[in-house]
Amino acid sequence: QVQLVESGGGLVQPGGSLRLSCAASGRLFSIYAMAWYRQAPGKQRELVATITNNGYTNYADSVKGRFTISRDNAKNTVYLQMNGLKPEDTAVYYCTQPMSDSWGQGTQVTVSS
Secondary structure (H helix, E strand, O other): OOEEEEOEEEEOOOOOOOOEEEEEEEOHHOOOOOEEEOOOOOOOOOEEEEEOOOOOEEEEEOOOOOOEEEEEEOOEEEEEEEEEOOOHEEEEEEEEEEEEEEEOOOEEEEOOO
């Protein structure tokens, strides 16, 4: 399995921005799609964004136009740029590589004034 380590979470005011990072181990990072999920308290885990090995992206309707997923294959890292954050974006955010069903430990994002 691939080891995934997220970072970049924190407390931010509504309307603010955060950039999450997910560093992956292994030499085959560049050939696999990656994704970000999130799970809010008392809710099911939901898909936020995906990116294919060649950079095609897809987003949940709730984050379209506000979040951007990207990847740097040279650094084995996938990013989630989050702008215009809302209180309902509060959740633990997880990075995953669907092909290997590998998951990170999660990073907390809290949007509150």
